Amino acid sequence: MSLGVLVRGSLFVFRPPPREKAHRLFSEPSLREKVKPSSVEWLPYAIRFTQAIRFTQYATMEHRSHASAHDDALQHVTLLGTGTAGASLALAWKAARPELVVTGLDEPEALERAEEHGVIDRKAASLDAAAAGADLVVLAERLPVALRRLEALAPHLPDGALVTDTGAAKQPIARHAAEVLPERASFVGGHPIASSERRGETEPEATRFDGGTYLLCPGEEASREAALATQQLREHHPGFLALAEATGARVQVRSPAHHDRLCAAARDLPELLAAPLTDVISEAAEDAGDHETLLALTDPALRPLVWGRQAPSAERREELVAGEGSLLDALGRYVRALQQTRRHLATGDLDAALSLGDGGS
Numbered sequence: 301m302s303l304g305v306l307v308r309g310s311l312f313v314f315r316p317p318p319r320e321k322a323h324r325l326f327s328e329p330s331l332r333e334k335v336k337p338s339s340v341e342w343l344p345y346a347i348r349f350t351q352a353i354r355f356t357q358y359a360t361m362e363h364r365s366h367a368s369a370h371d372d373a374l375q376h377v378t379l380l381g382t383g384t385a386g387a388s389l390a391l392a393w394k395a396a397r398p399e400l401v402v403t404g405l406d407e408p409e410a411l412e413r414a415e416e417h418g419v420i421d422r423k424a425a426s427l428d429a430a431a432a433g434a435d436l437v438v439l440a441e442r443l444p445v446a447l448r449r450l451e452a453l454a455p456h457l458p459d460g461a462l463v464t465d466t467g468a469a470k471q472p473i474a475r476h477a478a479e480v481l482p483e484r485a486s487f488v489g490g491h492p493i494a495s496s497e498r499r500g501e502t503e504p505e506a507t508r509f510d511g512g513t514y515l516l517c518p519g520e521e522a523s524r525e526a527a528l529a530t531q532q533l534r535e536h537h538p539g540f541l542a543l544a545e546a547t548g549a550r551v552q553v554r555s556p557a558h559h560d561r562l563c564a565a566a567r568d569l570p571e572l573l574a575a576p577l578t579d580v581i582s583e584a585a586e587d588a589g590d591h592e593t594l595l596a597l598t599d600p601a602l603r604p605l606v607w608g609r610q611a612p613s614a615e616r617r618e619e620l621v622a623g624e625g626s627l628l629d630a631l632g633r634y635v636r637a638l639q640q641t642r643r644h645l646a647t648g649d650l651d652a653a654l655s656l657g658d659g660g661s
Contacts, residue, residue, distance in 0.1 A: 323655045331568045374539035375401060378424070378434040380449055382414040384467040385492060386440025387504030389547065390419045395506045396546035405430040419504060431456035438541060439465040439473075439491075442615050443622050447476050457485040462540055464490040468563060469622035470556035478519060488537060489556055492549060504615035510548030516541070529553040541562045557626075564626035569634060572620070572627065574609045581606060 317601045377393065379386050382404050388450070390402050404411050404420035411423045423432035431437060431453055439446040446465055450473065457463070463485060465473055477487035494501070495511035522529045530553045534541050538575045554562070585591050598606060610618065620627065644653035 314514045325604050327395070345496040345645060354597070374435045374543065375399070376433050377402045378430045378437045379404045379420060379440060380406075380415075380427075380430065380438065380453075381440035381445075382410050382419055383440060384502050384504055384508070387417070387419040388439055388494075388506065388508035389438065389440070389466070389492060390505035391417075391504055392509065392547040393543050395481040396543070403430055403434070411466050411515065417504065427452055428456040429589070431458070433458060434461055434542075437461060437463045439467075443467050443469055443472065443618050446473060450476055451480045454480045454482055454485070457482065459484045461485045463487045464540070466490055466492055468619045470515075471560045471625075472622050474517065474519060474556040486537075487519070488533070488540065490544070490645060491517070491559065492547065502584070507548065512547075514544045514547055514549035514551045516544060516551060516553050516554070516641070517559050517561055519556070522555060524555060524558070526553055537591075560623050560626040561629070564623055568620055568623055568627045570605065570628045571612070572631065573634070574605050578609060 326658065350366050377390065377400060379390055379402055382390075401422065402420045403422040403424050404414050405424045405427065406414065411420070414420045415423060427449070434457070437453065438458070439449055441449060446467060450463070453463070461484070462485070463477065463481065467473060467489075467516065468491055470491065474487065474489050479490075481487055491514070492509045493513045493515070494508050498505070498508050500513070501508070516533060518529065518533055524534055530541075533553055581594055582591075585594060586654075595607060596604070641653045644650070
């Protein structure tokens with residue numbers, strides 16, 4: 301790379317030498333003797349400029365080596381739970397980092413399957429064996445299990461270990477991590493979300509999160525500004541951030557509370573409202589034949605929500621309970637919006653009732 305500097309009306313172009321050559325150049329006492337007399341006048345400027353180049357090169361090299369040292373430090377990953385989410389993460393990471401060693405802890409049959417599919421390299425028989433030497437521990441289990449596991453894991457974590465999870469409720473586990481983890485370890489919550497076309501799949505795939513979203517949730521002490529929080533995460537855990545990006549997902553950094561508010565509004569609330577909405581629609585039927593008519597009248601976009609609704613799984617119920625604080629808050633806002641809509645309809649103000657983006661007011 302060539303750099304130019306304008307000195308007293310003349311442009312001088314410098315091609316910085318390699319670091320070792322620059323060192324020899326500055327250490328030679330006969331430097332002035334090698335420069336033509338006509339050049340001596342601007343020599344101090346050139347020396348200072350080249351010194352600045354040398355310093356910039358050195359700082360850049362040091363920064364890169366420091367960051368890569370952090371990245372290289374994530375060599376051993378422990379996977380607690382080898383279900384769809386955890387196994388898919390491991391496969392994506394191993395595809396990006398073939399040298400990564402993944403140790404798994406799960407039921408024997410699950411470990412056998414994970415080993416056969418290349419998800420894990422080692423099987424651990426106990427929690428302390430699984431944690432030994434781990435740079436990153438992934439809690440890929442249901443929330444109640446993950447909370448218990450986190451507490452049992454704490455005494456066995458090596459210095460500098462990072463713990464993350466894959467669940468949809470971030471505040472409960474973030475609070476628990478702050479209470480039970482030793483100072484030598486840290487926690488960053490994780491919520492990988494599959495792309496829309498893969499959400500119904502249950503087989504682990506390296507590409508499951510490609511095109512999806514990966515929400516990372518450091519503690520509440522992290523900046524509430526997303527860009528600054530991302531920068532903080534990049535400074536403190538560049539290796540983990542690189543692994544998250546290697547999944548092909550859009551990585552976003554949010555606080556646990558912010559994450560749970562978003563989840564409550566966009567995912568939990570619509571699921572909760574499906575039951576009373578179905579009841580209201582069903583109550584309109586006066587005889588058995590009306591159900592077919594109601595189905596035909598229902599907007600196609602709403603049919604899966606209303607007519608295809610299934611009872612939530614045990615895991616989903618646990619997530620709803622864990623996020624009930626944020627869900628109650630979202631429900632309260634929705635009830636107030638409905639009341640406002642009702643008032644607008646009662647006064648014949650249909651435009652206000654149908655307005656979007658301003659709370660219906």
